[in-house]
Amino acid sequence: xxxxxxxxxxxxxxxxxxxxxxxxxxxxxxxxxxxxxxxxxxxxxxxxxxxxxxxxxxxxxxxxxxxxxxxxxxxxxxxxxxxxxxxxxxxxxxxxxxxxxxxxxxxxxxxxxxxxxxxxxxxxxxxxxxxxxxxxxxxxxxxxxxxxxxxxxxxxxxxxxxxxxxxxxxxxxxxxxxxxxxxxxxxxxxxxxxxxxxxxxxxxxxxxxxxxxxx
Numbered sequence: 001x002x003x004x005x006x007x008x009x010x011x012x013x014x015x016x017x018x019x020x021x022x023x024x025x026x027x028x029x030x031x032x033x034x035x036x037x038x039x040x041x042x043x044x045x046x047x048x049x050x051x052x053x054x055x056x057x058x059x060x061x062x063x064x065x066x067x068x069x070x071x072x073x074x075x076x077x078x079x080x081x082x083x084x085x086x087x088x089x090x091x092x093x094x095x096x097x098x099x100x101x102x103x104x105x106x107x108x109x110x111x112x113x114x115x116x117x118x119x120x121x122x123x124x125x126x127x128x129x130x131x132x133x134x135x136x137x138x139x140x141x142x143x144x145x146x147x148x149x150x151x152x153x154x155x156x157x158x159x160x161x162x163x164x165x166x167x168x169x170x171x172x173x174x175x176x177x178x179x180x181x182x183x184x185x186x187x188x189x190x191x192x193x194x195x196x197x198x199x200x201x202x203x204x205x206x207x208x209x210x211x212x213x214x215x
Contacts, residue, residue, distance in 0.1 A: 020059040022049040027070040028120070036122035037067050067127055072138035074124035077117065079141025082109030082150050099161035103154040103215075104208045107180040110147065111204050114184035115197075121188050125181075151177060155215075164215060176211060183207050 026045035031037060042063045046056040060066040085105035092098050114121040133139060139146040145153065155172050158164035164172070186192040187200055195203070 019049065019051065019055065022051075023056055023059060023066065024069050024073060025049075027066045028073055031070050031074070031123045032117065032119040035119045037070070037127050039119070040067050040070055040123075042066050067123070068133075069138075070120075071123050071127045071133065072136065074117070074120035075134060075136075075139035075146060076141055077120060078110065078113045078124060079139065079143075079145065079147045079150060081113040081116075082106050082147055083141050083143055085109035085112070086150070096161045096163055099154070099157040099163060100212065103158055104212060106147075106151050106154050107176070107208050107211060108204060110180050111184045111187060111200075114188040115200065118188040118193075121184065148173060148177070158215065168215075172215065176215060179207070179211055 023042075023045045026048035027040045029048070030039045030041065030044065033039060040063065042056050042060060043053045045066060046053045049056075056066075060069065082105065085108050086102050089098070089101045089105060092101075128134070134148045135146050140149075141147070143150075151173050155164065155169060155176070159166055159169050183192070183203065187195075187203075192200065192203070
């Protein structure tokens with residue numbers, strides 16, 4: 001007797017744009033599950049999306065193209081995390097307090113993202129060939145600004161509030177960013193990942209205090 005049991009439907013077609021998103025979602029999932037960009041495989045992304053491997057090449061010419069798309073997605077998620085930290089700042093009429101809090105929130109959000117999403121954090125930065133990727137439109141968060149643009153905005157706010165001298169403003173992004181990235185990297189990939197969450201919270205606060213004083 002012929003088996004007439006229903007079989008799972010195989011998704012062979014997608015409306016315009018949906019296949020690219022499905023492949024990107026698969027790449028993001030692999031980066032999370034596998035701990036970074038080395039886990040992203042185009043053929044596996046095709047399998048997860050339910051299409052033949054050749055179909056993926058319509059949207060991504062090779063594995064590297066998919067990796068870079070996942071990296072931009074990760075950078076956008078980083079910007080979203082920073083924005084969430086800034087949105088959580090209590091309202092105040094003191095412009096200096098507000099400017100300092102927005103600056104600190106950039107660092108706090110950056111480190112929180114590294115701790116919560118280590119696979120995406122590694123993908124965001126380990127795959128880049130130059131600094132331009134961090135400011136591309138695809139790296140922007142919900143406000144339309146990327147993480148580096150949020151940092152730039154926060155530094156400009158410190159100048160406007162009289163907390164950072166204008167003559168010290170030039171290039172400050174490239175002093176603050178590496179400082180915060182160092183702790184984020186050690187918390188995600190280095191020996192500090194073995195610390196208790198409360199210890200990392202305390203280190204984050206101390207580092208932001210140091211950066212706040214130094215800037």
